[in-house]
Amino acid sequence: MVNSWRPKPGDVSLRVVRPVKLHRALGIPGLFSTAYGDVGSSIYYALGIVAISALGLTPAVLTFSAILFLFTGLTYAEGATALPEAGGTGAFARRAFNDLISFITSWGLMLDYLVTIAISAFSVANYLGHFFPVCSTWPTNSLVGIGIVAFLAGVNILGIRLSSRLNMTLVILDILTQLTVVVFGVLLIINIPTLIHNVHWGTAPTLNQLLFGISISMVAYTGIETVANLGSEARHPSKQIPRTVLLVFATVIVLYSLLSMTALSAYPVHQFDNHWVSDLTERFLQDPIMGIAYAMPGAVKEILSFWVAILAVTILTIATNAGIIGSSRLAYFMGKRQQLPTGISSVQLRFRVPWRAIVIFSSLACLMIILGNVSILADLYAFGAMLAYTMAHVSIIALRVKEPNLKRPFKIPLNIRIRRKDIPITAVIGGLATAMTWLIVVYTHEYGRVVGFAWILIGLLIYILFRRLTHRPLVAKVPEGQPKLERILYPTQPTSQKPEGKDIVDFTREDYNTKHPP
Amino acid sequence: MPVTGTQVDNEAIRLACRLGKKNKAKIWVVYVITVRRSLPIEAEIEPEIRKAEDLLDSIEGVAGEENYEVKTDVLQAREAGSAIVDEAVERGVDLIVMGIPYKRRFGLFSLGTVVPYVLTNAPCRIILYREHSA
Numbered sequence: 001m002v003n004s005w006r007p008k009p010g011d012v013s014l015r016v017v018r019p020v021k022l023h024r025a026l027g028i029p030g031l032f033s034t035a036y037g038d039v040g041s042s043i044y045y046a047l048g049i050v051a052i053s054a055l056g057l058t059p060a061v062l063t064f065s066a067i068l069f070l071f072t073g074l075t076y077a078e079g080a081t082a083l084p085e086a087g088g089t090g091a092f093a094r095r096a097f098n099d100l101i102s103f104i105t106s107w108g109l110m111l112d113y114l115v116t117i118a119i120s121a122f123s124v125a126n127y128l129g130h131f132f133p134v135c136s137t138w139p140t141n142s143l144v145g146i147g148i149v150a151f152l153a154g155v156n157i158l159g160i161r162l163s164s165r166l167n168m169t170l171v172i173l174d175i176l177t178q179l180t181v182v183v184f185g186v187l188l189i190i191n192i193p194t195l196i197h198n199v200h201w202g203t204a205p206t207l208n209q210l211l212f213g214i215s216i217s218m219v220a221y222t223g224i225e226t227v228a229n230l231g232s233e234a235r236h237p238s239k240q241i242p243r244t245v246l247l248v249f250a251t252v253i254v255l256y257s258l259l260s261m262t263a264l265s266a267y268p269v270h271q272f273d274n275h276w277v278s279d280l281t282e283r284f285l286q287d288p289i290m291g292i293a294y295a296m297p298g299a300v301k302e303i304l305s306f307w308v309a310i311l312a313v314t315i316l317t318i319a320t321n322a323g324i325i326g327s328s329r330l331a332y333f334m335g336k337r338q339q340l341p342t343g344i345s346s347v348q349l350r351f352r353v354p355w356r357a358i359v360i361f362s363s364l365a366c367l368m369i370i371l372g373n374v375s376i377l378a379d380l381y382a383f384g385a386m387l388a389y390t391m392a393h394v395s396i397i398a399l400r401v402k403e404p405n406l407k408r409p410f411k412i413p414l415n416i417r418i419r420r421k422d423i424p425i426t427a428v429i430g431g432l433a434t435a436m437t438w439l440i441v442v443y444t445h446e447y448g449r450v451v452g453f454a455w456i457l458i459g460l461l462i463y464i465l466f467r468r469l470t471h472r473p474l475v476a477k478v479p480e481g482q483p484k485l486e487r488i489l490y491p492t493q494p495t496s497q498k499p500e501g502k503d504i505v506d507f508t509r510e511d512y513n514t515k516h517p518p
Numbered sequence: 519m520p521v522t523g524t525q526v527d528n529e530a531i532r533l534a535c536r537l538g539k540k541n542k543a544k545i546w547v548v549y550v551i552t553v554r555r556s557l558p559i560e561a562e563i564e565p566e567i568r569k570a571e572d573l574l575d576s577i578e579g580v581a582g583e584e585n586y587e588v589k590t591d592v593l594q595a596r597e598a599g600s601a602i603v604d605e606a607v608e609r610g611v612d613l614i615v616m617g618i619p620y621k622r623r624f625g626l627f628s629l630g631t632v633v634p635y636v637l638t639n640a641p642c643r644i645i646l647y648r649e650h651s652a
Contacts, residue, residue, distance in 0.1 A: 018571065020551070022559055023595030023604060086558030156556050232559050233596075328556035336562075349565035353556040 026233045031244040033168040034230060038116075038223020039069075039248055040174055041319035043256055044312050045123040046220035047263060048288035049378045052281045054213030055205045056198025056269045059260040065217035066253040068437075071430030072389045073227055073245035074412050075396050078424070080231030081238050081409040082399070087333030088228030089388045092395035094337060096402065100463075100475045103339045105391040107459035109225060110330055111384035111452065114361060116222045117323035118368035119377040121145035124316045126286040130309035136286065138372040145369040152321045153362040156328065157355045170314055177311045178255045181292055184300055185262030189292075195261060198269040204276035208444065215440040218385050219378040220256060223322065225388065229329060238409030263288060266295030286374055287312070324362060331357035337477075341466050379445040383452030386438030393431030397423055519547050519615045520602050520632075523573050526649035528580050530617030533647055535584035537615070545588040547577050548605055550598040559594065567592070599635030606640055614644045620651045 026034070047058070054061040079092040087094070090106030125144035129136025135144055198204075205213060227245060234240045267280035284291030289312060293305040332354050335345025345354040368377060399406060401421050412424035441448050467474050519534050521527040531547065538545050549570040553559055574590040581588040595601035606614055614636065621628050637644060 018574065018590065018592050020562075020567065020592045020594045023550075023593050023601040024559075025596060025600050025604070085560060156554070159554055229558065325555050329558050332557055332561060347557065347561070347563050347565075349569075352563060352566070353554050358556060 022232065024233055024235050024237075026230065026240075027235055028240050028243060028247070029168060031230055031234055031240055032247050033171040035223065035226050035244055035248050036175070036251060037167060037171045037315070037318050038226045038322045039221055039252060040171070040178070040255075041120060041315045042220045042222045043178070043252075043259060044127070044289050044316055045119055045286065045374055046217070046222075046378070047256075047260060048281050048285040048291075049219060049375055050213050050217045051260070051263065051278055051288070052213075052285065052375065053205060053209045053216065055209065055276055055278060056195070056200070056264060057205055057210060057213070058264060059195070059257050061210070061213050061217045062220055062256045062260050063253060064214065065220060066249065066256060068218065068389075068430060068433055069221045069224055069252065070245070070249045071426040072224055072392060072434070073249060074242065075389075075392050075424075075427050075430060076225065076227040077241045077245050077410050078408060078412050079392065079396055079399075080228045081241055082406055084231035084237060085333070086229065086232075086329045087337070088225050088330070089392040089395070090330065090333060090337075090339075091228075092399070093391050094477060096395040096398035098475045099337065099339060099473075099477050101391070102337065103334070103459070103463050104456065105388055105395075106330060106334050106339065107456060107463075108384040108387040108391075110327060110334075110361070110459075111455050112222070112225070112381055112388060113323050113327035113330060114365045114368060115377050115381040115384065117149055117320055117327070117362065117365035118145070119219075119222075119374055119381070120316045120319040120323060121148040121365070122369050122372070122374065122377070123286065124148055124313050124320065127290060127309050127312040127316065129287065130290060130305060139370075141286075142369050142372045146366045148317060148320060149324070149362050149366050149369065152317070152324055153358050156321070156324055156358055157351055157353060159352065167318065170318060174311055174315045175251065175255075177307060178259065178289075181289065181304065181308065182255060182258040182262065184296055184304065185258060185265070185292065188297060188300070189262050189265050189295060190258075191265045194265050194268050198264050198278075200269075200276065204269055211440050212444050215386070215437045215444065216378050216382050218389075218437070219381045221252070222381060222385075223319065226322065226326065228392075229326070242410050259289070259292065262295075263292050266292060323365070324358060327361040328354055328358050331361065338467070338470070338472055339463060341462075376447045379441070379448035380451055382441045382445060383438070383448040384455075386434050386441055387452075389434040390431055390438055393427040393434065396427050397431065400424070519545060519617075520598070520636075521547055521549050521573060521577055521617070522619075523549075523569065524617065524619045524649070526617035526619050526647065527573070527577060529649065530615055530647045531577050531580050531588070532584055533645075534615045535581055535586040535588075537613070537645075538586065539584075543612075545581070545586065546605075546609060546611070547574060547581075547588050547590045548593055548602065549573055549590075550593045550595055550601045552598050553594055553596060555596065559596065597635075599632045599639070602632070602636050603639045603641075606642055611642055613642060614640055615647060616644065617647045617649070620649050 050061060051058045083091050083095055085091050089109055090102045093105040094102035122141060122145040125141035126136045134140050231237050231241060263280050267278045269276055269278050280288055280291050289308055290305060293308045294301060296304050331345045334340040335342045345357050347354055400423055404421055412426055414425045415422035416425055464474060519530060534545050551563060551566045551570060553561055570592045578588060578590060593601045593605060616633060618633055
């Protein structure tokens with residue numbers, strides 16, 4: 001039947017837009033490479049930062065934080081599969097509580113993304129120092145890091161893609177490199193008596209140092225929140241997300257433990273000027289894996305140091321890019337939920353990305369790089385991360401209480417029953433541990449405390465101003481988006497089926513559904 | 519039949535309708551919105567959605583001129599090629615008709631990245647309809 005109907009100006013009708021079907025493409029290899037690509041790059045800077053404080057107990061501290069990582073990963077897995085939307089912990093907190101708590105959580109997470117961008121880009125420069133020694137000295141390393149961030153921000157705005165197959169290949173190469181270092185370490189370097197003698201209970205490390213080291217050790221797992229972003233992209237999220245978490249956990253606990261044991265066997269803890277130190281942190285604070293490569297004998301040292309430098313530069317560049325992507329997605333979520341001015345996160349046809357958010361947050365990351373100090377950056381990360389992870393655990397527990405019938409494609413096992421509600425034990429332990437760690441960070445990390453609280457306060461000011469100016473409530477959840485209808489200047493189509501007095505919206509919906517049955 | 523908003527889409531849909539008439543085949547027309555990694559996969563990109571709606575309405579109109587009724591869908595994916603192939607597999611289609619514009623890259627005719635992917639991975643027959651080079 002030929003449609004001869006044509007619109008004339010001034011007429012109005014409503015039409016229903018077609019529902020958009022999402023294409024979920026990621027299987028476990030893709031999920032694992034995305035998650036490990038973020039998490040696995042952290043050891044390239046985290047080992048030195050943790051070893052400064054934890055000294056001979058570094059392997060134990062990294063193992064302890066790996067367990068925290070597992071508990072947090074399981075929490076993210078339940079949240080991501082139940083609420084598969086951008087925003088991660090912010091989305092969980094919004095559903096469980098309200099927009100204000102969601103904003104504080106998301107803003108803390110945003111700080112983490114900025115630190116991830118800054119610390120990864122800065123570390124790229126330090127590993128480039130193997131080829132160009134000037135790159136590992138300040139201010140050159142900061143300038144190189146800023147250049148990398150600017151380049152990647154431009155790549156993301158212009159839409160140049162990194163092939164997912166290339167990403168997977170690089171992650172596999174990274175794991176193989178770390179495995180190679182570990183194998184040589186086990187065969188040539190690891191010395192159990194040395195590791196035992198590295199520990200001087202109560203003095204090296206002291207209790208304060210140990211707590212400091214534990215609080216900062218989660219920097220070894222930057223990228224854990226990536227799991228929350230993967231829920232909407234996995235083909236079968238209920239099975240694949242938890243398996244990915246377990247796979248990443250198994251990989252990091254083996255590699256990180258053995259790498260740290262190798263490092264502390266090669267550079268034992270000793271006294272210097274009345275302080276207990278390790279040459280790992282004195283000489284290789286900013287490129288600790290390179291320190292391990294340099295400790296290898298003969299030809300192994302030459303080949304391994306060359307290869308580690310190349311892989312580290314590549315993987316850390318990917319991690320920097322992941323941080324930019326993460327901050328962009330989070331900004332989009334916050335804009336959509338009216339927690340940040342929508343102008344920051346809006347998407348235009350020209351670039352098809354929230355380019356203002358990318359520019360703003362990449363610039364803030366560049367300011368952090370100017371500091372040129374990985375320890376300070378790690379302090380900031382610990383502040384934001386512990387806050388976000390604690391809120392993730394608390395939100396999941398709250399949702400178990402408030403919405404026990406919420407569809408949970410993956411439900412954390414090991415629950416205790418309290419007043420007929422199943423409460424996940426891992427979330428309780430994880431929440432308590434991360435909360436205590438956050439308090440330790442606030443108490444012992446000066447930079448983390450000052451800058452972290454300042455960040456939160458500035459964010460709250462922006463949030464309150466924005467909500468007030470747009471006449472939206474501060475605490476309550478703002479309704480999500482508009483119904484899928486749009487008003488366009490077309491005449492109402494005269495048909496014999498149009499009933500008199502029927503609501504035009506209902507009529508339009510029925511008319512559309514008749515022509516487009518599901 | 520995937521569409522992209524180029525001139526050749528109208529010609530391709532007419533071809534698809536004429537091919538389908540003999541066997542009274544069902545024709546699905548899909549538009550794939552590719553979402554950059556800087557956005558979540560479920561992001562609502564209003565300009566793209568509007569473009570998709572207008573395009574699919576136009577395609578429905580062209581099919582109507584051939585006295586054929588087509589079903590239309592909007593897909594959102596990271597990669598258009600894999601979305602098209604997966605959609606074809608899911609629906610069990612017998613034939614994909616793709617209209618391709620005459621594009622040059624560095625002086626040489628280029629199929630782009632989506633068409634080679636679909637040609638390599640789709641399980642069914644494919645007809646490529648290339649527009650006139652003039």
